[in-house]
Amino acid sequence: MSETLAIMLWPILACIVLTGIHVYFGAHVIRRGVIFVDLSLAQVAAFGSTVGFLVGLDLESTGAYFLSLAFALIGALIFALARRRESEIPQEAIIGIVYAVATAAAVLAVARQPEGAEHIKAILVGSVLTVTPLEVAKTAALYTLIGALHWRWRGPMWQITDDPEAARRAGLSIRLWDFLFYGSFAFVVTSSVHIVGVLLVFALLVVPGSAAILAGYRKPSSRLIFGWVFGVVVCVAGMAISFFANWPPGATIVTLFGAALLATGLLPRRRGGT
Secondary structure (H helix, E strand, C coil): CHHHHHHHHHHHHHHHHHHHHHHHHHHHHHHHCCCCHHHHHHHHHHHHHHHHHHCCCCCCCHHHHHHHHHHHHHHHHHHHHHCCCCCCCCHHHHHHHHHHHHHHHHHHHCCCCCCHHHHHHHHHHCCHHHCCHHHHHHHHHHHHHHHHHHHHCHHHHHHHHHCHHHHHHCCCCHHHHHHHHHHHHHHHHHHHHHHHHHHHHHHHHHHHHHHHHHCCCCCHHHHHHHHHHHHHHHHHHHHHHHHHHCCCHHHHHHHHHHHHHHHHHHCCCCCCCC
16 A cells, blocks of 8 residues: 555646646636637647657657747737737637647647657646656646746736726736736646646646536635645546556546536535625
8 A cells, every 4th residue: 555655646746736726727717718728728838849759859858848838838929919809700719720720730740750649649648657756846836936926916817807898997908918827827738738638737727617616606716725625636536546447547537527527517506605
C-alpha cells in the first residue's frame, strides 16, 4: 500500500493543483458562454508543441514549452480581438474555427512522422503518471502567481465577465482586459496540456462548474467551493481506478467526470440561495 501511495502521490497532487486553477477559470468561461475556449487554446498550445517536435525539440525541453506558450498567446490575442459589440460572427464561432484549424494542422504536421500517432495520443491524454515533483512544484508556483493576479484584478475581470456593457460604460478597455484574461489562461493551458493532455484540461474547466450549477448552487463562491471539492474527488477516484484497473489515467478521469456529472444531474436539485 505504501508503495502504491508513493507511485500515485505526485500524479494526484498534479491533478489537485490543476483542479484549483481550472475550476476558477471555468466559472468565468461558463458565465461568458465561451465553453470551448479552453479546448481551443489547449489545442493551439498542443500545435505549438507539435511544431517543436517537427523541428527536433524534445517535448520536455524549455524551448518546446515556450514555443507552445507563444502559440497559445497568439490564440489568446485572437480571442481578445474577436469580441466585438457589433459583429455577425459570434466569438464562440471564432473559437471553434481556431480549434478545428489547430487540430487539423497538428494532424497534417505529423502525418508522415513515424511517431506521429503516439504524439497525437500524448497531446490528447497527456502523461500524468510521469510527472515529477519539480514539475508539480513549478506548476503550483505559476498557478499561485496567476491566481494572485486574478484576485488583484477581480473587480474588472468579473465585471467584464458578468456585464461587459456596464464595463464599457465604466471606461474599461474590454480588449485589454480580455487579453489579460486569455493571456494568463494561455500560461495555465500550456502547462496543463503538457501534464494531463487536452481532454482532461477541458473536463477540469467545464465539468465541475457545470456540476455546481446542476446541484443548485447560485453564488459564485459556493459554485467555486463545490467545483473544487467535486474536481478533487473525481480526480483522486479516477487515479485510483486507473491504477488498479491498469487503464490510462487521463481517459479514465475524463470518463469518470462525465459519469459524475450525469449522477449530479439525476440527484434532487438543492433549494436555497447559496
